[in-house]
Amino acid sequence: MSLISGLSKATCGFLRTGTETIFGLQQVRNKWTNWHMLKDYKRRMCVKEHAADRLRLVAIKRNDILPFELREAAADELHNNFPRDSSRVRCRERCMITSRPRGCVKRFRVSRIMFRHFADYNLMAGMQRAMW
Structure with missing residues (x-):
């Protein structure tokens, strides 16, 4: 009997409804x-994939020494055979917490707003508000 009740408890997770799916998998952020x-991450992966060939x-x-036809062929191939997102220029520095695109402190990879918040509440090692 204990085996049957154990199985019913185990299968109960598969039958839940509501915010969960039928198979008992909860939504995970x-x-x-x-x-x-996410879009910026995909761009970075595209840059990484095509970096050697693009370079x-x-x-x-x-290269000024090479003939013009060869340089033109390389430019054509760059323009036609690579996706736009394979260019490094299209990547944008973003805050890792809020995804804010402007005002990022590069060293910590957070926006100025989050940087100040963490510094104020002593959550960043070595940071201290200026006092004079």
């Missing part, structure tokens, strides 16, 4: 603050 952050082609394109 993903690690992205918002969709802007090679950009070096050929900017």
Whole structure:
């Protein structure tokens, strides 16, 4: 009898309804603050994937010694064969907590607002408000 009651308790998780799915899996918040952050992450992965090839082609394109036709072919290949997001310029520094795109303190990867909040409440090692 204890085996049957144990099974019923175990299967009970699969039958819950409400905010959970039918299979008992609760909704889990993903690690992205918002969709802007996810988009920036995808761009960074694209940059990482195409970095070596892009660097090679950009070096050929900017080389003054090579013939013009070869440089033009490299520029064409850069323009036509790579996605736009493979360019490093399209990545944006964002706050890791709020995903704010402006006013980020690069060293800590947080926005100025969060930086000040953490410094005020002594949550950042080595930071102290200026006093004079």
